[in-house]
Amino acid sequence: MDFDLSDTQKALYSSVRRFFETEAPPSRLLKIYDRDEGLDRDLWRKSADLGLAGLIVPEEHGGAGLELLDLAVVTDAMGYCAAPGPLLGHALVGMALSLGGSEEQKARWLPRLASGEVVASLAISEHGERWQPDQWTAVATAGRLTASKKNVLFAADADLFLVGLAGGGLALVEQGAPGLTVREVDGIDRTRRLGALGFVDTPCELLPEGLAVAERIRDAALVLLAADAYGGAHRSVELMTNYANERVQFGRTIGHFQGVKHQIADAAAEVEPARQLVWYAAYTFDHRPDEAPRLAALAKAHLTDRYVNTTRTMVLLHGGIGYTWEFHCQFWLKRAMFDRTFLGSPSVHRERAAAMADWQIN
Amino acid sequence: MDIEQLDPTPEDYAFRDEVRRFYDQNLTDEHRRAALLTTWALAEFEYGRSWQKILYARGWGAPNWPVEYGGAGWSPKQRLIWEMESQRARPPEIMRMGKNLVAPCIMTFGTDEQKAYFLPRIISGEDWWAQGYSEPGAGSDLASLQLQATSDGDDYILNGSKIWTTFAQFANRIFCLVRTAKMQKKQEGITFLLIDMDSPGIELRPIYTIAGEHEFNQVFFTDVRVPKSRRLGEENAGWSVARHLLLYEHSAGLLRMVTELRWRVRWLNELVGLEADGYGGSLRDDPDFSRRLSLLEIAVEAADFAAAQLIADAKPGAPPDATGELLNIRNRETAQALTELGAEAVGYYGAPDQRGARKVVTDVPVVGPPHVLLPMPFYLAQRANTIAGGTPEIHRNNVAKHLLGL
């Protein structure tokens, strides 16, 4: 029995982390926060060259053919760096096409998704906190879609959208399609730009596979959010530890004070033991699919809650500087809020997990 | 609290009506909106300033000051009624570092000239004070402050900087703790100065908060001359003035804080009725959420009675009871917990950055329904509640040492 990562996965983690530490250090993140520039194409191209855009796209379509666990490892590293970019939605669209697309759709889109030439995004969220496939209401009739979707990552920059439909159907819409309007929204987490989409009689193309794929995509997304949250929370613990070892008050570093020490130890105790839950949830996705939905829900609920708490402690332990725009704490504080909100709150997923365990609630 | 809980007399009711009428007649829509949009401690400066002028014109510029300086001479019951009516009306929170912090110190330590010069300007809303305590290297450990004041004839010459100075961009005066001597104990050798912001050699650098607001600043002093007549208390005895002030800082805003908390509970309760649960229902149907809100409401109710007792016991001009510090710890944590619930309640509507829509006068529309505008900014801004005015660790150290004798 081994719940740890393989050596290859560890190497993948290190190289992705090094990449984003170099290409998107806090100074770069601050520029993005100051001046929202939309998608950083240069960074996207470089990360695609590294193979990230096609990590889980099957090899016959130009990808690396890896598993969700590998993508989760990458996402962990990106969470650690609060890395900007559209990979989350992009990878999930690729997965949906691989799992549920027609041969023609796969051949047309997957190679270009894998190379990063086409940027894809997921359009599922609807008004009224509707995130889950059984909550979607958009209807496509005769290849035409009239609907609106919210919280679409990099909506203005994406070339291809995968839209969630009532009953769990999935449809492709291309950027620039007739009747499609994009409204960008300035977000608090500027590393993941958001926008809203409006469709009026917009041509769309259904994926042959529906609900089952939609639920798989949702579960994969939950795992990835959990992995991002783990990476960010882990980083937050590191940041507060480093600061506590540097900042001097009362003639000693603040890490000497038990009031500080215990809070950091608590944060570590909240975060670190949750790591295997993420790996295991990712692993079941490809290897024990019966367990996967519940573990995905647990991981998302647990890790994103931990992440929010940890970033709060981090800000507090930094004192005044932690409360400023110019200092880096805010990147993780806000990313944590994003991870917790995106795809539904922890309590939604705790309730789902309880229901899937057949626990009687009420 | 409610007036009925005070065994009111007909005079009390009459007073209540008088206060209520005053609010009804004087609080403009803009004042109300400024109060509504306040996510951290102070309303947009302009609205606080104009409100102070209105209070002053009515003779209520600083009701809790001693009568000789312009206080209203109210009984404890009247003070409570005033607070209750203020809670009901929600005026904008004024920049209170003058009225609530430096003024009591001037009354206690000031010369007759200083009292005669500064106090009337504070109560009338002519002078606005910033608090220059913290420095880059001296936050929790305030006594290690370094801003150098060198004696030169009738003046001090100041060099160094203060940081996190709230609303210094609006202040025309700043009170500062400065170092006048290096002594064995770092608390000795500190002096308290009353400084004009337009003194040559003072420069401001704005600092933006995590919510993206320009609320505080770094204030740089380069060869700034301050006359010795602007010293409050003796040279090298500034620490006792500072401690006096901290007593007020830690406890003065107590009832106001509880007031605000009560308001937030009500606000959150409305919010859960408006927010969706994803299946067409509202968050109110979620028992988990209601239970968490209820826990916070209970904490606020308990704090309300405790704070009311403190107010009733307080003597005008006298420092508040030390148990205020206990309440303070609790209240700050409750305040934050409320914001956490609020941010959770609005879900994805927390994602947009709505700074533009959050001004008193603006034509930027809210992204989403009106009630989603504030929870996220409130969440972000309230992170300061366990930093500013001393961190919970420092308050706990104080309680353990001074109150419990640990």
Ligand SMILES: Cc1cc2nc3c(=O)[nH]c(=O)nc-3n(C[C@H](O)[C@H](O)[C@H](O)COP(=O)(O)OP(=O)(O)OC[C@H]3O[C@@H](n4cnc5c(N)ncnc54)[C@H](O)[C@@H]3O)c2cc1C
């Ligand atoms: C919004 C805001 C407004 C402010 N406005 C003003 C203002 O107008 N004027 C002004 O002078 N200052 C102001 N401040 C500054 C504020 O008073 C300081 O931030 C505060 O005292 C903490 O100091 P620091 O930021 O240097 O943090 P530090 O003192 O460096 O603290 C960092 C961490 O170490 C912990 N710590 C430090 N010492 C101990 C110990 N002995 N035991 C246990 N834990 C310890 C702290 O609790 C904290 O968690 C403001 C701050 C904020 C956030």
